Amino acid sequence: MTDLLVIGSGPAGVSAAVYALRAGLSVTMLAKDGGALGKTEMIENYYGFEEPVSGAALLENGEKQAVRLGAALVRDEVVGLGFNGNLVANGLRGTYEARAAILATGASRVTPPVPGLREFEGAGxxxxxxxxxxxxxxxxxxxxxxxxxxxxxxxxxxxxxxxxxxxxxxxxxxxxxxxxxxxxxxxxxxxxxxxxxxxxxxxxxxxxxxxxxxxAVGVAGSDALARKLGALTEGNRIVVDADMATNVPGLFAAGDCTGGLKQIVKAVHEGAVAGMSAAKYVRSLK
The missing domain is CATH 3.50.50.60 (FAD/NAD(P)-binding domain)
Known part of the structure; x- marks a missing residue:
């Protein structure tokens, strides 16, 4: 078992992992692939890059940074999230347990354009x-x-x-x-x-x-995983407080899945807050 599971290895997930690691937590990052960022051809509005950088390069550098600081990076697709006294992520290749978890897999972007789906939400x-x-x-x-x-x-x-x-x-x-x-x-x-x-x-x-x-189109986004634990959502946005905490103890969220500006700079900020908040939560259990 690890102290913290970070589900997602994009800007929010890596930032969360980095700040949690620096606070002394053991961290496992679970990621299937690079998501939307990995497919982005060019980024030129993020601090510190004189020339444009590809999303794939930024993603790779971020993952390497987290691993260098001590994170375990596991390639797996998380399809379920549960609770057995600790938070448990169910992947296609294994089961992962931790005292806290941060959802950072981005927002669900696949909405089937089938008439009736929106109209019957909550009624079938x-x-x-x-x-x-x-x-x-x-x-x-x-x-x-x-x-x-x-x-x-x-x-x-x-x-x-x-x-x-x-x-x-x-x-x-x-x-x-x-x-x-x-x-x-x-x-x-x-x-x-x-x-x-x-x-x-x-x-x-x-x-x-x-x-x-x-x-269940595509992969399970952060909002879908949050619902499995009873976390509050509004549409495809996970409801969090100023500490990036959901209503479920030990469960945090950061990045596109919390709504608002879908930009790397926002994801990095929220990841940092979530990582520090998770560290504070885990220390309170010891």
Whole structure:
């Protein structure tokens, strides 16, 4: 077990790790890839660079800095977050436990443009299987997505729901489906119902009767992970106080996932605050 888990290795995550390490904490950074920053071709509005720098280069330098100071950098995709007395991150390759955690994987940028999803949020459309599976026990539900995160959410629902169908919305159906999971690769036209979700309608005119749709497109963003622990969110923004603390003890957030200006300078600042706040929290437990 480590003192602090930092989920994400971008500007917010690295800054959080650096300040927590300098405060004497042991830190493990979990990161799947470079996210949006790794795909940015040129940055010229960040302090200290005479010439433009690529996002990939900035990301690599930041990770190396954190590792040099003592952080353990683990390449894994985090698909779940739980609590067993400590905070536990569930990855595709392992499980990681710590006294505190900082969410810094950025904001969710993938919103399926399917009519009905926004309208039925809270009335059949959910973003957290572990949170809401209980409400769909014995009912037919669907998971929208085609990646490892979608398969993880489907696996959470299978023991509880009457049936679970993976809807890939025209994307390829992944291999290695869990036993009992159905899959439909047709393009979605809309999610329909009266006061709550009743069906998914496909572009070919067919409909699939369902009581709920769980959104799991792409990878699990910070807001999706926060919801799994009951942290307050507003849209895709995690609600934090001035110390970057959520309403869940030991859980902090920094960067794009907290809303506001989506710039590196803001992410670095919030990461530093979150790292120092996490250090103060962990010391209070000892």
């Amino acid at each position: 459309v959910s973003y957290c299987a572990v949170c809401d599976a209980f409400f769909y026990r014995g009912k037919d539900v669907a998971v929208l997505g085609n990646g490892q995160y979608a398969l993880h959410e489907a696996a959470e629902l299978l023991p509880v729901a009457g049936s679970v169908t993976l809807l890939t919305d025209g994307m390829p159906v992944p291999g290695g489906l869990p036993e009992g999971l159905k899959a439909d690769g047709r393009k979605l036209q809309a999610v329909e119902g009266d006061k709550a979700v009743a069906a998914a309608r496909f572009a070919d005119g067919d409909s699939l009767p369902i009581a709920g749709v769980f959104i």
